[in-house]
Amino acid sequence: MAMLLLLAVLSFGLAVFLVGELATAPQRRRHLALKRAATYGARRVQPESALPRFGERVVAPAVERLATLALKLNPKASADAIGSRLIAAGLGQRISTSQFLAVKAGMALVGIVVGIGSGATIAVIAGVFFAPLLGVLGFILPDSILTLRIRARREQIRSELPDALDLLAVSVEAGLGLDGAIAKLTEHMDGALVDEFALTLGEMRIGESRPEALKKLAERVPAPEVSAFVRSVIQAEQLGISLGRILRVQASDSRLRRQAAAEERAMKAPIKMLFPTALFIFPAMFVVILGPALLNITSSLKFN
Secondary structure (H helix, E strand, C coil), X not given: CHHXXXXXXXXXXXXXXXXXXXXXXXXXXXXXXXXXXXXXXXXXXXXXXXXXXXXXXXXXXXXXXXXXXXXXXXXXXXXXXXXXXXXXXXXXXXXXXXXXXXXXXXXXXXXXXXXXXXXXXXXXXXXXHHHHHHHXXXXXXXXXXXXXXXXXXXXXHHHHHHHHHHHHHHHHHCCCCHHHXXXXXXXXXXXXXXXXXXXXXXXXXXXXXXXXXXXXXHHHCCCHHHHHHHHHHHHHHHHCCCHHHHHHHHHHHHHHHHHHHHHHHHHHHHHHHHHXXXXXXXXXXXXXXXXXXXXXXXXXXXXX
């Protein structure tokens, strides 16, 4: 029992540490950028007696070892594919691929240790059964959470796309170019789609060609509406078609798709409600309806 409590405390501490690292990552990056800007051009001499920090000595090597272990456990996975999924989930700037793989391997090890601890406290057979099961669950859980986050972010982007395209169309019709329209969009709207447009605008400003930057946008956001928008804009530039008209058509089309998706979810709702209804409500109804009858039958049999 004491071992299970110790493992629970260690798991809780690890979870708190990871949540704290993710929550403070933007602030730490901002502080590091300001520090680098303040010391730009100054030559810094590292004393020979200075020791590396704890994170450089212990945490970073441990993360790399756990990441390597996770790749060995799942040879089909690759760092590039996981990095693409992190970007699609909006976590590309918060957590690196090595950190995500380290979390997977760490949770798998914690699950195995908890399973072994349950075998030591309950039964050896339980430990043999629970150790690999909890290890597999711990290894799969981060991927499942990442998949759910990718789906939620994709749906959020699909819902924000019509309004964003309307603003882009108004800006283009007012005389702005596509770059200026995207800049105006980032000033007046917020959300996951606006963040992706801001990243695309930054890529174009540092020298990336507009078609390539837009193609990267379609790769980062695996939604058919975004892919159709990118193809239409690229074709409009190549053929000399009015960009404002194209944006209006794309906004109308994406709005119709959003409405169709909402209607599809509404039609699926009764089917999804059938299973919890049959599982939770019908048994209670049977107990309420048939319970008194069964009591009367049993009482009459006793008297007879």
